[in-house]
Amino acid sequence: EIVLTQSPGTLSLSPGERATLSCRASQSVSSSNYLAWYQQKPGQAPRLLIYGASSRATGIPDRFSGSGSGTDFTLTISRLEPEDFAVYYCQQYGSSPLMYTFGQGTKLEIK
């Protein structure tokens, strides 16, 4: 089973700054197609941001971008808006057996 480790646990930044969130897998993710990122605000359901490691989901602003392959993946928010402060999760799909694993989350808070 692949374990996803996100860092940092908490990131304190100001609006307008750039945020870089990391997701590291314990073994290589066999396809970049299998890596996704979600945003979750308090009391809300998660929202899909990025799929296939780098493709933005419908309606997601272009300040959000994803990159990476193998064991190292990154979510970048180029210029933070007030509504971007939330918890972010990475998630990977495994096929044998079928399972989904999430990272423990990175909390992005206002500095």
Added chain:
Amino acid sequence: EVQLVESGGGLVKPGGSLRLSCAASGFTFSYYTMNWVRQAPGKGLEWVSSISSSGTSKYFADSLKGRFTISRDNTKNSLYLQMNNLRAEDTAVYFCASATNSWYYFDFWGQGTLVTVSS
């Protein structure tokens, strides 16, 4: 507009059972894989179970050890999670999530239903 609405959560005693439902609309439900994901209070997300579009293939997290069953009724656009022998550690918000573009990720989510297991 895709809508997923969960129901059936509540307070149940350890060892008890509960059946969650998820009503789907805004997409052709019978075409797509559906999933349950849970989140314990103050914790992260945990995948629970998935079911194929036809309902013939079902998958579960190892930690559930056969206590949960997933099913769907494509004539009613509904997804279900039968939870038996509930434990305190099953206390969580349970989200229904669709996979309409791909098996690999969850593109739409319901708002969740809270299950509390306590005596």
